[in-house]
Amino acid sequence: MSSPNGYALGIDLGTSHTVAVVRSPDGRSRPLLVDGAPVMPSSVFLDETGAIHVGRDAQRLAQTDPARFEPNPKHRIGDSSVLLGDRDVPTVDLLAAILRNVATKAVEAVGHLPPTVLTFPAKWGPQRRGVLEQAAAKAGYPAPRMVPEPVAAAHYFVEVMRQPIPQGESVAVFDFGGGTLDIAVVRHEHGGGFTVLSDGGLEDLGGLDIDAALVQYLGQTIAAHVPQVWQQLTQPANGTDRRHRRLFWDDVRGAKEMLSRTAVAPVPVPGVESALHMTREELERLAQPLLARAVAETERVITSAGLRPDQLAGLFLVGGASRIPLVARLLHSQLGIAPTVLEQPELPVAEGSLAAAFPPEPEPEVAPVTPPPAAEPYTPPTPPEEPKDDAFLEPAAAPTPWYKRKTTWIGTAAGVVALALLTAWLVYDPYPEREMSPLTQVGTDVTYPGGRADVPYVYQPDVDGDIAYYLTSPESDVAYLTAVDLTTAERVWDSAPFTVEDLNGVVAENGILYIDEWDGEAYRYTFIDPDTGERLNTLSFNTGDWTRIVNGRLVHFQADGRVAGYDATGQRQWQTDLGGAKLQNGAVVHTWDHESKRRNHSFTGTDGYAWTVDEEGLLSVLDVDTGQVTAAKSLAAHDDHYFGYEGTLFVADAETGYSLTAYDLTDGLASLWTFKPEGATREVSLMKACGQTRICVLEDRDEDDTTDGVMVLDFDDGGELAWESPTDMAVTTAWPAGEQLLVVTAGDEENSVNQMYDSRFEPSGSPLTRGLSRIDSGSFLTVPSAWDDPKFASDDRSFVGLGAQTGQRYELGTESIIPQCEATDMYLTCATDTGFRVWSYRT
Template identity: 40%
Template sequence: MPAEYLLSVDLGTSHTVAVLVWPDGRTRPLLFDGSPVMPSAVFLDPGGIIHTGRDAERLALTAPERFEPNPKQRIADGTMLLGDRDVPVAAALAAILGRVARTAVESVGHLPNTVLTCPAAWSEQRRATLHDAAAKAGYRPVKILTEPVAAAHYYTSRLSHPMRPGQALAVFDFGGGTLDIAVLERRPDGSFGVLADGGLPDLGGLDFDAALVAHIGETVKQRDPDIWKRLENPSGASEMRNRRELWEEVRAAKEMLSRSSVAPVTVPDMAQSLHLTRGELDQLSRPLLSRAVGETQRVLGLTGRRPDQLAGLFLVGGSSRMPMVSKMLHEALGFAPTVLEQPELPVSEGAALAFASPAPVTPPVQVPPTPPQSPTAPHAMSSPPLRSGSLPPVTPGTDETVTLRRGEPEPPRRKIPPKWIAIAAAVVVLAIVLPIGWWWLTNPYKQQPFDDELAPVGDVTAFAAEPNDGIYQVRAWDDRALFAYTTASTDPSGEELHLRALDTGSGEPLWDQDVVVTGGGWDGNFYVSEDLIAFSQEVATGEYRYHFLDWKTGDTRNTVDSTDGTAARSGDLLVLAPLGGNTFNVYDGDGEKVAGWKLGNVDEGVTVSKWDLVGTPDDLEEPSMRANGNGRVWAVTSDNVVHVYDLESGETVAEKEIETVDDLYYGWDNLLYVAVDKETGYDLNVYDIDDELKAFDSEFVESDTPAPDQVKACGEALVCVREPVESATDVYTWRIYNPDKEKVVHVFDDREYRNITPLGNRLMVEHYEGDDVRTWIYDQGFDQVNNDVGDNDFEAIDGGSALTWPASSGFSVSTGNVIGLGRDGTRTALRTELEVFTCDASETRLSCLTLEGMQVFSFRDA
């Protein structure tokens, strides 16, 4: 392990990322304004101070002539004009590195030895400028490693892809401003040498943003030419701020489209939001990406090697997360690239791994702290020691303290005839056994055993044609599974959606349905239940067509055209509702409208701001069936009024003004929870839906963490409130509230916690140990059930067990293990190295889209 801290900095064209390596080998990215990714932007104020990152972006709205978003691109110029001053590029880079240095010092108390990264094609003169910038920022002499070599170290070390000497890896570094491509060869000593490099200095994420803004502009221009004129040619700070806001909205929509098929875009001064679809993004991206693919093929050709002779193609840089990037490279080279969920991070962390000493073969075992155990009862955990002035220990599940008395005289005993003892014993046995037996038979949280391995059910059902990257979806339901994927259509302006239903008992196909769509894109949302298959397409901007299919035949039962872009399923009902509108419509599995109502008044500006279903404990008993609510929906309109409706009748259950639309709402077990941010914490207010939203309880939580950002169910009555931990990514404090006791009954804050998920009436709690995420199980008394169930993300499949399987990033293939987990913490390894696009699980079956086609696997008897 390294003897001291090490800092690695990837100063990119658009963003800067820095990683710290702890003395024990852990790595953790530095956070800037709560994010591991800091804009590489600079702003020179009138006093001569250079501001960096998001501060620079905010100040740019006041004086854009003093702003440079990409100073790294100006390195060959030597100086750049900011306002009325010529500023050396080295000074601008030094300001960015200085910001990194200050953050590192705040984290570990000093500035560690540092490694910086740079493009492979940089000359010695440019590297000297980087050395000069580091010296100006107060760094000791730094080491410089090229970005593709750093990425290669991440690929082989962190991703565990071993490469033999002589094997080659292609690194595709697609950032905000440039594209850099390099092919590296593994040397006998384990280092990497660059065989060939190239790239496109004029192609990056900003070019895609510009294409999307121009595309949005055509719609805005048709609806309101004056608005577009002000956005295209702003004058004054306000209009410049609106233009920047539009670009930020488009950039956020582009990133959202890497995860979903449609994304909203709010255009300043326009009353109604617009939408971008993945189909539109793909259409605009293809000509730009054709250049990237051509350059990749050119650089690879310089090495004399064919694509099938590569050990892999590793995609890094923020723009690599667009699904179309991996899709087109896959089509051109014949194999799937590797791309991560956060492709900005591998270069910085890879450089750190390259210079950190290798860890010992057998690392020391870190045993998590557990309460001491009694030597006479090895499986019973003793009570924690009492602090001065504390109460005696509380028996789990009660409010009573246990008091033990010794030395008191026993009352005189009376002899009881043996026959009465026998009768009484029989009565006691029946009184105990019958309820226990009945409870066991009806207990929704039973732990069912897993098989020894994951077994294929039937043969693979082949794809109808080569899938593209539009949609990969699987929905498992009891004894059936629905598969959905898209392929290119014979109509060049559209694509074909293929739907296949399989019997999960036999693996045999039940039916298939193919639909060609033009003019719009398929939505990635599918709503499936016992008697419902529904999905949607966007036929035009802001206009949707919902398709309702028959589970038995696959035939289309009905189609419904709607302007409602948000939907949710409750049982066999589909709710279509607006954000920014005021009409709710409810449809059954036949696509027939069963209820509908209007809230507020659009003409008066009173519209729906947020809405969701009211959850129920039934959701915990059969999570794989996704019960989704008790047939009620809540909505908050822009006039701060909460409305609760019954879905089947459309009748009002409750209606009342209680908080504001800016607060955090959650409905569970006929209670409505609202978290209201305060200066020194927040109020958790609880309202009774069945009692006309009467105030049920109010708890003030004193907290120095940021305001809660999520409330969700953690048990039949329990709810979890999540508070982000300041200056940390994906780390939270969790507070558990019990309405039966009208108080917060437990707080998870003694570790770096990530996620909490209910497993029936127990909790799966994830926390960090170094870079690993470990999962512990807790019972209803918040006692730890087991020591550790590993570093996997488990999903509950029934009330007593959970499952983990490979999850792909984007539309690339993912390889991983399938592991079963019982509520007692026992793990069952079912399969290693399973390659899939995506999967979904029921209580007994795992249904997957694999490279060969659609396959059902069994992990326990149906």
Template identity: 40%
Template sequence: MPAEYLLSVDLGTSHTVAVLVWPDGRTRPLLFDGSPVMSSAVFLDQAGNFHTGRDAERLALTAPERFEPNPKQRISDRTILLGDREVPVTGALAAILGRVARTAVEAVGHLPNAVLTCPAAWSEQRRGALHDAAAQAGYRPVKILTEPVAAAHYYTTRLSHPLQPGQALAVFDFGGGTLDIAVLERRQDGSFGVLADGGLPDLGGLDFDAALVEHIGETVKQREPEIWKRLENPTGASELRNRRELWEEVRAAKEMLSRSSVAPVTVPDMAQSLHLTRGELDQISRPLLSRAVGETQRVLGLTGRRPEHLAGLFLVGGSSRMPMVSKMLHEGLGIAPTVLEQPELPVSEGAALALAGPAPVTPPAQVPSPPVQSPTSPHTSPPVRSGSLPPVTPGTDETVMLRRNSPEKPKRKIPPKWIAIAAVVAVLAIVLPIGWWWLTNPYKQKPFDEELKPVGETIAFAAEGNDGIYEVRAWGDKTLFAYTTASSDASGEELHLRAVDTETGDPLWDADTVMTGAGWDENFYVSEDLVAFSQEVESGGETQYRFYFLDWKDGEIRNTVDSPDRTAARSGDHLVIAPLGGNVFDVYDGDGESVATWPVGNVDESVTLSGWNLVGTPEDLKEPSLLANGNGRAWAVTSDNVVHVYELESGDLVAEKEIEKVDDLYFGWDNLLYVVVDKETGYELNAYDLEDGLSLLDNEVIESDTAAPDKVRYCSETSICVREPVEGETDVYTWRIYDAEEKEVVHVFDDLEYRYMEPLGDRLMVEYYEGDEVHTQIYDNGFDTVGNSLGDAPFHAVDGGSAITWPAPSAFSASTGNVIGLGRDGKRTSLSIGLEVFSCDATETRLACLTPGGMQIYSFRDA
């Protein structure tokens, strides 16, 4: 029993709840404006004073720019702009905690010691911000407990649902702004450990409110279009107040529908009220909740346990009270959730119970038993399972024994050493294959850090950039930064180059390599021993392209090579230059020295090079951050419709054959050459074997109403993606997946407005439009979705199991956006909010960026 008062505070995204623990162990929630649930909103007035809760929401109607409804969501931003003042996020959180402190002092005469809660995934930096906010609010040093652990203590103590050591509980925390999910295991000492956590940062009660407002709006728009116009786009304080009242009405109706089948909705300025039914709410909620169910299944899957292995599924957070939440979780998982009448309270009271004293641990049963079934929810009944044990009486340590019809015959005892040996053999039989698979799996998912961290000092620009090139090329432990500035003598512009050690952020050159001129190409070719790029120059009255080869060590020019065309490609540490319209292939090493030269076609007979590229290899999937490396071969099509395949370093001809026309679409991948031949009612997709003299391996006839394909790319070790533009749409495509092993099109992406796709190891990252926003969805090799779609794009694969997105370039000005990591399991890791950059490139562990302040390396995971 505690010897003094204890204050427990759950500062949530949308609401804050606080509970006092009396010296005799009694608990009582604090009341704010007569309610145990206070809005987490803040308002900063002209004098610089914070207002919280309901007062902040009322004042928001007078000056919306001074209002922040969810300061906890802004904790990564560090500051918030409220009106004309930029204030620390900790100041806003301190205002909320200060309101709680004053209420606690009114209740017991002083401010007790306190415990605060936070999400399981919060970093030490975010927890530190919570400590700072509490200190600013006048608290003594506080303890911090994660929200799912607090909920687990409430579940086992206040609800008297004991968990034995080794049993697991899932906590589904569904608040106003976010969904957080965690699976916890009861340890031998009675504490809880988090086995896995996840959630959806963009799904909460506010999203249901928005969907319901939109639903109501369709009716209002038909009956009173002018009223809806004012509600949808308010222009004054009165209209803002009406809009706020509508949202409050809809929220109240949503909550009422958890208790009844019909709820009225009063729309401001409309004479007659509208009605929402439970059926309408369920229909609107189902697609949103399907994401929540999917995320719950994903998080549970990370633990290696099945739903029936859980001892319970506990729903907390205000949005959990919707009956559809329990219903869909029950349908999706097969277990009945536990949800309370006031699901906002368990986290705060659970944290108080956790610190007030250790919860009793139920001793292990004396006979094996299946996992304990989750308690019955008020809205659903648990499924009956045959062969299950009778239930344990809540709040007791009673052991349940199986009854048998007759005593069993005594069994021969096996010596303990043989039992131990058999156990070891059984474990090895399971673990060794799994361990070997994990060690040899080229597409392992590596964890991201909790935030993007600068590596080394920012390297300032030597001069202010112009509207020319901002390029970054990262390769392993080296990064090349390139930018252009106006020339000091008005002779064009200056190209600035600087090499940096990617691991340390230290410059490899003391100063920029500066080259004066114009016509710089934005293609920079880099590898371990290659730095090359080109410039358009005049030579003998003709346009030429001069390729420069630089030294990584000092930035000095090693060599230059002139060519009539800038068409080039990198293969390993070699640069291949083969001008279209010519008939020569040239291969150069990192010193700019010729390695191989061979003719293709015959200029005298007007047989010239019409197209060429490298043949890709599945090894590119394992190290995508190193860009396409190729398998040392190139294909070429000459104007006489003949395809030639060469070994790059030797120039040896591997295969040669007349197969299609020069204006068809060609792509080389994994020793196959794919050719797309346009037809009147679709196209043909032909696959030729490079190892067998370009023999025809397969011919697929594709019937399609879309335009002819304009791109082919690799999608997995054995498949390619063929892109067909959708007529009348910009940047919208149908994608067909052809698998060489199956010798058929195995999937078509055409049910949504698809954009681009990129392989992530053996999975696909697929971009599609949802309205004007681009979302990313991961698909496995069976084309089933993995995790949930993400409102971010594009992601760039950095290894076989993870990808990263950063602010997209915006012409020649800096762009501001977020840096987000993505695992092959669909889990999203926020690394940085509001990063401003011109251009970036990534390795497996580092992000290299040209920022307004200069050149900067960042770390997103350990090297």
């Protein structure tokens, strides 16, 4: 079947690079050239006029203002927006800019925009696919066809390369790009199409991580002989230094690619007359720890498909980083499969998407055949004699500790935090530790509403985005809600006075704003328009009910067995009856996109799912956009411990000597693994997120009904125990910040002890005997509050910040406040004797 109008366009928008292929009416395909090359960097730059530049232009402009540059916008698809310079730009607009540039080049090449196919990672859910489709619409594409990347790759090998895959047989696709590794097992169906049986990968492993390992290795030699050059490359002070840094990284990447063809490659060093030389042996020694993770993940994905490696009909390598010969050799030696490697591995996904979207007529079934004998592992040619240069040009042997030590997801050799910070312009550091400065007041105090001179009763404020919402009550039955812009310390609006009975406070989250009160018989939520302060709707909930907010929905769990979803205006969008049994437990399913955001960031990056358990133990999973039940199964008792995170539901017995089981929320609650800790007196107190692929299990270890220990489990690695607190450490809670962990232990009667631990669970910095709140993925701050005893009088309070990566303490100053405060990653706001006050502590 040919595409309509003769031409067709396939686009693979990757994390690091974008590739497009045009198919002509005669069936021939060719890459679409952008700036004379078939591969375009997936980079964006926002200039001061608001225009978005893409590709190589974006990389060049990044040298003028790195803060306006985002190298991997696809990696941010779970975020509603990306901060570029002084503006939050919707992520969908960044992706649309890339697709618009491709569309322009396609029109120049064929005279019109052909029917288009877009590819996406197999693990993406409807929400992320929807963002990509929305970006295509903004870029002017008629509704594109959507094809999973591994399916596109499989079609390429079958229909373009004519690799026979018997129908009913399965192949693995190993997509090793610049930013990420994606792996999938797909089955060739009898109708001719492909079905994804299992998928996985490593978000933190790509070609850039190998580049970073090489830069760090070469940097040891440069720093030892010309330290001023290395300082300029890692801490550029001007535009020339930044250009040199870019050139050096480009040359390192070029040497890496050259070593896929030769045994020795030169690496020019800006500012040094002679070049360094890198050998393939050095490259492979540095890359091996990283690639070992890739092989292990490949084996895991194959196993999760219910197959052994020897049952596959093939292993196909795509993505630019798969050129490294060691990739194929390690996969072959560990899995026993001879991979199929291409000369241009960037093209198969884009070109294969055309074969998938516009398939040929079905061919007769191919009977299963006996696979040929496995090919011998690839043996590189004997390297030529290495050049003899001066002592500086011969890199010293890499010190073993930094690239052989046990690692976490942030990377092995490449995951050195200092390196990630120094080279953040190219290797995106998702958890930066940003410096803090002493508190500086923004504007003047915002006076209390109501026209009274005395200080009203002040409730705990809440913040959504950069707007703070303060609830005050000058009289027992009257209340006002005030919105304050934190960036200017200006009043946005005061609500009209409310007649109230028993106020609980104000809630502002993800575009939803309401006042919570108790009228003597039921809880009452009064929804408020965040833009105007006008009352929208009022809902009443029974005492046995509870609510959660996720994905722009307020989810109402009703004790009578029903669950309802409300929008930001308080209007019910759906209601699902789960059968009448009384609901006992339930919450929403969070993601790392949510957990790693800055404090009070208005987010949409969640899976949009909720779960609930009734009194008979039946667990139901619901889509919060539609209320549809996506899975239901009896797993455990209703009073056991449940926690939903990153597409996984964790269930732990509510008994001593417990076991913990993980279930796949996207696969009918299939069991993934079970973990049982040693010790008969352990009991779960709480489970929470502690990293992108980790959960913290807080425990009561001595049966006194108080938390006194914590275990950290890596759920992507079969529930492997990553760390547990010593028995003499009385842990009360733990908070993640990127790959670091703040562990809170019991101190004296008034103070707890806060200690940062790095990604290897080693103490970082000195302990702090102050209450701390996470304000972003790399920092903590003291944020005073008085939930139990709201204050009318001010009190002198000192403010302290803490860096997660280094454990550095920042003294921010002392202020006289009413201890009802909230914060973002830039601003702090508190009530005072004279009104609402805002400070900045970052520029």
